[in-house]
Amino acid sequence: MDRTKGFTLLEVVIVTAIIAMLSALAASSYRHYVFRARRTEARHMLMSIAHGEERWYATYNRYTDDLSKFGYATAAVSPHANYEVVLTVEGNDAQGYAVAALPANSQIGDSCGVMTLDSTGAKTPDRSDRAANANGHCW
Numbered sequence: 001m002d003r004t005k006g007f008t009l010l011e012v013v014i015v016t017a018i019i020a021m022l023s024a025l026a027a028s029s030y031r032h033y034v035f036r037a038r039r040t041e042a043r044h045m046l047m048s049i050a051h052g053e054e055r056w057y058a059t060y061n062r063y064t065d066d067l068s069k070f071g072y073a074t075a076a077v078s079p080h081a082n083y084e085v086v087l088t089v090e091g092n093d094a095q096g097y098a099v100a101a102l103p104a105n106s107q108i109g110d111s112c113g114v115m116t117l118d119s120t121g122a123k124t125p126d127r128s129d130r131a132a133n134a135n136g137h138c139w
Contacts, residue, residue, distance in 0.1 A: 035110040039138065041078040042101035045085050046117040049076075049099045053119070062094035063119065082107040083115075090119070112138035 052070035053063050065087050067076050076085040083101040090096035098118040103110055115138055116124045123139045 035107065035112075038080070038082045038107050039110070039112060039115070041080060042083045042085075042103075042115050043139065045072075045076065045078055045083065046099055046101055046115065049085065049087060050117050050119075053097050053099075063089050063097040064094070065089040065097070077104070081105055096120075115139070 049067070049070055049072070056062075056064050056069060067073065067085070067087055072085070076087075077083070078085070078101070082103065082105055084104050085099060085101050087097065087099045090098060096119040098116055100114055100116045102114050103112075112125060114124075116122075125138050129138075
């Protein structure tokens with residue numbers, strides 16, 4: 001039997017297994033980078049709303065919970081529908097606010113989870129939360 005041409009079945013199986021492992025690793029890494037890239041939508045919306053709240057406060061000496069004042073619909077959704085934003089005003093005198101970006105659709109699996117920003121500038125999850133920041137800093 002002359003074996004000068006072709007591959008054996010064992011060689012093909014080994015090469016296929018190696019390719020499968022490498023592609024699984026690449027797909028996982030790609031998914032983490034996609035999550036990180038999509039977080040910019042949440043950060044942008046949170047900062048934009050916070051900026052609007054501070055402008056509103058400078059004029060009326062109180063915060064508002066009406067997202068339409070900042071150009072958003074009542075139920076604000078990020079441009080690619082990866083986050084839903086909820087705004088709440090704190091206290092009876094509206095002297096504080098908290099805005100939260102809740103992951104939606106394909107962003108639900110992100111380790112950062114819900115990202116929040118309040119009137120004091122506090123952001124969650126913060127950089128010390130190792131579990132949430134496992135895939136790069138949330139903020």
